[in-house]
Amino acid sequence: xRRRLSVLAEKDDVSAGHIESxxxxxxxxxxxxQNRLTARERACSWLTANPGPHDVLILPGVSCPExxxxxxxxxxxxxxxxxxxxxxxxxxxxFIECPLEKYVSEERLFLAFGECEDWIDHQLISMLYLPDSxxxxxxxxxxxxxxxxxxxxxxxxKIRERIRLKAxxxxxxxxxxxxxxxNAIKNLPYTLNNPGIKDLDNLFAGRPALVVAAxxxxxxxxxxxxxxxxxxxxxSVGTALKPLRNAGIRPDIVVSIxxxxxxxxxFHTRCDDLFLACxxxxxxxxxxxxxxxxxxxxxxxxxxxxxxxxxYEKGPIMSGGTVTATALELAVSMGCDPVxxxxxxxxxxxxxxxxxxxxxxxxxxVPKVHLVPVPGNYSEKVSTTVxxxxxxxxxxxxxxxxxxxxxxxxxxxxxxxxxxMELIKPEEIKRYARGIFDAYxxxxxxxxxxxxxxxxxxxxxxxxxxxxxTEIAADSMSAGMLCNNLIMMLRSPYRGxxxxxxxxxxxxxxxxxxxxxxxEASAILNMSLRPAFFTLGNLNNTSDRKKIDGLSxxxxxxxxxxxxxxxxxxxxxxxxxxxxxxxxxxxxxxxxTTLNNLHVAV
Numbered sequence: 001x002r003r004r005l006s007v008l009a010e011k012d013d014v015s016a017g018h019i020e021s022x023x024x025x026x027x028x029x030x031x032x033x034q035n036r037l038t039a040r041e042r043a044c045s046w047l048t049a050n051p052g053p054h055d056v057l058i059l060p061g062v063s064c065p066e067x068x069x070x071x072x073x074x075x076x077x078x079x080x081x082x083x084x085x086x087x088x089x090x091x092x093x094x095f096i097e098c099p100l101e102k103y104v105s106e107e108r109l110f111l112a113f114g115e116c117e118d119w120i121d122h123q124l125i126s127m128l129y130l131p132d133s134x135x136x137x138x139x140x141x142x143x144x145x146x147x148x149x150x151x152x153x154x155x156x157x158k159i160r161e162r163i164r165l166k167a168x169x170x171x172x173x174x175x176x177x178x179x180x181x182x183n184a185i186k187n188l189p190y191t192l193n194n195p196g197i198k199d200l201d202n203l204f205a206g207r208p209a210l211v212v213a214a215x216x217x218x219x220x221x222x223x224x225x226x227x228x229x230x231x232x233x234x235x236s237v238g239t240a241l242k243p244l245r246n247a248g249i250r251p252d253i254v255v256s257i258x259x260x261x262x263x264x265x266x267f268h269t270r271c272d273d274l275f276l277a278c279x280x281x282x283x284x285x286x287x288x289x290x291x292x293x294x295x296x297x298x299x300x301x302x303x304x305x306x307x308x309x310x311x312y313e314k315g316p317i318m319s320g321g322t323v324t325a326t327a328l329e330l331a332v333s334m335g336c337d338p339v340x341x342x343x344x345x346x347x348x349x350x351x352x353x354x355x356x357x358x359x360x361x362x363x364x365x366v367p368k369v370h371l372v373p374v375p376g377n378y379s380e381k382v383s384t385t386v387x388x389x390x391x392x393x394x395x396x397x398x399x400x401x402x403x404x405x406x407x408x409x410x411x412x413x414x415x416x417x418x419x420x421m422e423l424i425k426p427e428e429i430k431r432y433a434r435g436i437f438d439a440y441x442x443x444x445x446x447x448x449x450x451x452x453x454x455x456x457x458x459x460x461x462x463x464x465x466x467x468x469x470t471e472i473a474a475d476s477m478s479a480g481m482l483c484n485n486l487i488m489m490l491r492s493p494y495r496g497x498x499x500x501x502x503x504x505x506x507x508x509x510x511x512x513x514x515x516x517x518x519x520e521a522s523a524i525l526n527m528s529l530r531p532a533f534f535t536l537g538n539l540n541n542t543s544d545r546k547k548i549d550g551l552s553x554x555x556x557x558x559x560x561x562x563x564x565x566x567x568x569x570x571x572x573x574x575x576x577x578x579x580x581x582x583x584x585x586x587x588x589x590x591x592x593t594t595l596n597n598l599h600v601a602v
Contacts, residue, residue: 029089040066056082058082083112086152190293212234212342239355277296281304340411484558524571
């Protein structure tokens with residue numbers, strides 16, 4: 001038994017630890033497995049009804065150990081199976097009676113024992129290659145018992161949502177990575193020497209916040225917001241800014257995370273007296289219009305993380321699919337309680353309007369043929385778009401899972417139902433007022449007191465990265481030419497080519513090592529190269545990729561080196577342009593400081 005456990009531990013020490021800890025307790029217990037003679041019949045019946053092919057099969061508990069063996073014997077070699085078993089005693093008996101360690105070593109089987117959702121999620125995600133759009137099946141042919149079945153059902157619903165969000169973020173990175181990189185570097189003169197999102201942490205502990213979105217119900221809510229604006233922190237998303245200003249309401253802070261130029265019209269109103277909380281890759285044209293910037297880096301944004309590391313930690317900003325989720329999280333991080341959403345409809349009004357009056361989408365209507373029904377706040381069903389439905393799911397997940405236990409209120413006269421949010425009418429928000437305070441002035445003081453002064457360090461760091469980018473470009477061009485030599489050798493091989501090819505491969509390995517050693521420059525390039533990585537990884541389907549030959553591999557490497565060289569060149573030029581502007585701003589600031597000092601002395 002110890003030998004088997006050590007074999008399992010080589011691949012999965014967590015599961016081996018679970019079994020070892022439960023081994024003594026398991027002796028003499030009866031896990032009450034069901035009839036083993038029908039295991040093959042159950043597995044065959046399920047596979048006949050669900051022929052696949054499947055990349056991954058989830059086995060939420062089993063009736064007996066033979067369920068595992070029969071399923072592994074019946075499915076194709078390339079199909080991976082993950083076994084969920086919440087009961088450690090049952091898991092140990094399964095190990096005793098079934099060669100789990102053999103299947104795990106062969107990478108046919110993955111184990112997720114116990115009730116830790118994070119570990120189960122980790123095990124499943126480690127099996128998936130999301131760019132391939134894997135097919136996942138849930139093998140419910142066995143009967144683990146009612147209590148366990150309910151546990152697995154709830155768990156798998158949560159995991160399904162996490163996988164969906166991971167796929168969404170992956171798609172975003174692939175399609176928008178280069179834009180994020182461009183915007184983040186373009187924004188450097190404004191984000192480097194301004195405070196970060198983290199400087200707002202707990203600024204309004206215990207005070208209520210209104211997060212204003214631009215759904216049609218905002219029209220009804222504007223008079224109520226005006227009435228209580230001195231009793232709340234008012235946080236506006238970009239689309240709600242124009243309706244607020246048109247109603248004479250100045251929000252305390254505005255939120256924008258979108259990189260697209262399509263967001264530009266949201267800010268075609270006065271902004272020079274406003275503060276902006278934004279991602280490092282927000283649309284560059286809007287940043288100069290604001291009085292002050294609080295920026296942060298989104299997850300999986302290496303450029304933003306690099307910017308945050310340049311002497312002054314900016315802090316993370318949540319990117320949850322919709323800017324309203326980001327605004328809700330900002331309210332939470334500022335310590336606000338409760339957090340009340342206004343205009344969070346995520347559905348169409350009765351006349352088909354998508355947004356409030358005076359927003360950038362004023363008067364827009366979506367044809368009914370493009371709408372889907374969803375549960376409403378005040379009616380059984382309301383109509384929404386597939387995109388808005390995604391936002392409903394994302395915000396529901398945020399308030400019920402990510403920020404579970406926090407009080408979120410939806411002040412609305414209509415709208416789609418969002419699980420986890422208490423529903424009130426807009427006229428009821430005054431019940432949550434807690435005295436008068438000037439949130440805008442508190443943000444202004446925080447901004448002035450938090451402006452970093454590290455221009456010299458910033459300039460040195462950027463110049464160092466510029467040098468690395470130049471060297472990566474030169475190395476990558478050389479590597480591309482070396483790949484050409486290898487391709488010619490493989491097309492027309494001659495005796496004696498082997499030694500030369502070995503030398504070329506050694507040189508390519510050295511180039512790869514030098515590139516990876518330039519960590520900051522490599523991380524910045526990663527964003528613009530994501531489409532190339534994805535394309536090269538999907539030139540062939542899964543079955544063809546197993547047959548890839550040496551010539552195809554070298555051709556792919558040549559393409560990637562050429563892409564890297566090009567990306568390093570244009571990234572370097574973009575960074576150099578931003579550096580010139582940073583130096584110019586730094587020079588102006590020094591001159592102004594000198595003049596001010598002279599004026600004081602006189």
